[in-house]
Amino acid sequence: xxxxxxxxxxxxxxxxxxxxxxxxxxxxxxxxxxxxxxxxxxxxxxxxxxxxxxxxxxxxxxxxxxxxxxxxxxxx
Amino acid sequence: xxxxxxxxxxxxxxxxxxxxxxxxxxxxxxxxxxxxxxxxxxxxxxxxxxxxxxxxxxxxxxxxxxxxxxxxxxxxxxxxxxxxxxxxxxxxxxxxxxxxxxxxxxxxxxxxxxxxxxxxxxxxxxxxxxxxxxx
Numbered sequence: 001x002x003x004x005x006x007x008x009x010x011x012x013x014x015x016x017x018x019x020x021x022x023x024x025x026x027x028x029x030x031x032x033x034x035x036x037x038x039x040x041x042x043x044x045x046x047x048x049x050x051x052x053x054x055x056x057x058x059x060x061x062x063x064x065x066x067x068x069x070x071x072x073x074x075x076x
Numbered sequence: 077x078x079x080x081x082x083x084x085x086x087x088x089x090x091x092x093x094x095x096x097x098x099x100x101x102x103x104x105x106x107x108x109x110x111x112x113x114x115x116x117x118x119x120x121x122x123x124x125x126x127x128x129x130x131x132x133x134x135x136x137x138x139x140x141x142x143x144x145x146x147x148x149x150x151x152x153x154x155x156x157x158x159x160x161x162x163x164x165x166x167x168x169x170x171x172x173x174x175x176x177x178x179x180x181x182x183x184x185x186x187x188x189x190x191x192x193x194x195x196x197x198x199x200x201x202x203x204x205x206x207x208x209x210x211x
Contacts, residue, residue: 023087027094038091048140055141056148059171062178065081067170068161 121197122190134182138175145171 026034035043044050122130149167153159 020083020087023091027091036091036094038088041088048136051137052140052144055137056145059141059145059174061081062174063167063170067173068166 121194130186131183134179138179142171142175 022034023037026036026039041054044054146167150164153163
């Protein structure tokens, strides 16, 4: 595995942390003006191209995790 | 990576569940007032035509998404980076495999959800009994 500067990993952690913090804020009823991730996806899915793009994103995600990145547990 | 996938899917599911609760983040009644689609025991049972429309909708989304991803992958491969590991072939076959696995599961889940909703409706509002003819 390649070694990368720590800052690169910290940026990813920060981005994912911000994503889930924003989702948590949306779910907490603290603000009625923050849509949840589900609300956002529902808004995108009103349009055919939005549905295709989201499905393509889902496929890309699944392809990377379950097809390209898949290793059986007992594989040497 | 699998952990990230699970976290995002669970987060989406929780958001969907919370927003569909009565008085949730996106209130169900307010959504119905805006003319958006709703689900629940109050709706009429899904007809054969409804299932056909759903199948066409899902098939169109899957085909459109698959083709869009393939176009992006091919453009990425030829214009940005020549990734190794049979990248293009893996994109075609791997994504088709995922669709082949996900589509039957989605269909089964949709059918079971509708079956459960129909049973709930039947229990809440049983059909009126036919009056017996007088002897």
